[in-house]
Amino acid sequence: MVFISKILFFTSHHGFYTVIILFLLFGFLFVVTRKWWLLIPILPLSIINGFGGQFINAWFLNKYGVESTAILTSDIQTNSTLNDQYIHDYEAIVKKQDGKYVNTFFSTTTAAIYPIENAIRIPRKEETFPVKFIPGYEKNIVILYYQSEEGKNLLKYEMQAPIDTARIKYEADKTNKEFIEEYISALEDYVKYYDDENYKMKIEELKKELQQLK
Numbered sequence: 001m002v003f004i005s006k007i008l009f010f011t012s013h014h015g016f017y018t019v020i021i022l023f024l025l026f027g028f029l030f031v032v033t034r035k036w037w038l039l040i041p042i043l044p045l046s047i048i049n050g051f052g053g054q055f056i057n058a059w060f061l062n063k064y065g066v067e068s069t070a071i072l073t074s075d076i077q078t079n080s081t082l083n084d085q086y087i088h089d090y091e092a093i094v095k096k097q098d099g100k101y102v103n104t105f106f107s108t109t110t111a112a113i114y115p116i117e118n119a120i121r122i123p124r125k126e127e128t129f130p131v132k133f134i135p136g137y138e139k140n141i142v143i144l145y146y147q148s149e150e151g152k153n154l155l156k157y158e159m160q161a162p163i164d165t166a167r168i169k170y171e172a173d174k175t176n177k178e179f180i181e182e183y184i185s186a187l188e189d190y191v192k193y194y195d196d197e198n199y200k201m202k203i204e205e206l207k208k209e210l211q212q213l214k
Contacts, residue, residue, distance in 0.1 A: 001064055002136040008060055009140035012053035013110045058112035061142035065132030070094045070104070070141060072125045082109060090122065094131060094138045104139035112142040121145045121154075156194060162186040163199075170206075180210045 011018045029035075074091035081087060087108040093101040106112075108120055114132075122143070123129040129148040131141040145151040166183040173179055184206045187199045 001134045004060065005134040005137045005140045008053075008057040009137070012057045012112065013106065015053065018053075054110055054112050055116050057140070058114045058116055058142045061112060061132050061134065061140065062114040062144075065134055065142065066097070067130060067132055067144075068095045068097070068138075069128050070131045070143075071128050072123055075122075075125045078107075088122070092141075094133065094141055096138050097135055102138045104141060106141075112140075113145055114142050115146065121151065123148050123150055159190050159193065163190060174209070175213065177210060177213055180206055180213070184210070 070092045072090055072092045076089045077086045078089055089107045091105050094104050095101055111122060130144040133141045146155055163186045166186040169179040170183045184203055187203050191199050
């Protein structure tokens with residue numbers, strides 16, 4: 001597992017050198033065997049690594065890694081951009097199983113983050129956040145963003161948005177059964193994960209209103 005983790009760390013953090021190695025490796029095999037089809041994997045493997053290297057690394061570390069914590073120690077904005085946003089270079093320290101720390105680094109484009117989604121979410125500097133790694137190669141980490149305090153707050157905020165939308169509709173027309181049902185559904189989805197007595201009372205109140213309209 002350590003060997004695989006080292007390979008994935010290198011390929012996800014050094015895409016250009018990975019392409020060169022692929023050319024040299026398969027080129028050597030072609031020279032030795034004279035089988036031209038050995039050159040075919042170079043392009044697809046380069047593309048896969050370029051677009052999905054960090055995602056493969058994130059999946060692997062989340063699947064086989066052990067949980068620990070890390071602290072972001074440096075956040076430097078570069079002159080390069082991705083989707084009109086500046087790319088950042090980060091440094092962090094990772095807590096090993098023996099309690100000692102080891103240095104690591106990553107950037108906006110190389111960070112392994114789980115769950116895998118079309119978003120790059122990095123915890124704030126100096127905050128402790130949960131990670132996973134393969135013991136023996138702790139510098140290769142996957143950030144468990146939604147288990148961090150920042151991630152939990154974001155999830156809570158995102159679940160609040162449907163409630164606000166439903167509330168506005170309901171307050172505009174309190175006799176609309178569809179709006180009441182939408183409001184109830186949004187509140188029920190929220191209290192499945194967060195214990196809120198005010199929302200629970202509101203659900204009961206809305207159910208009574210809905211019953212009166214039927």
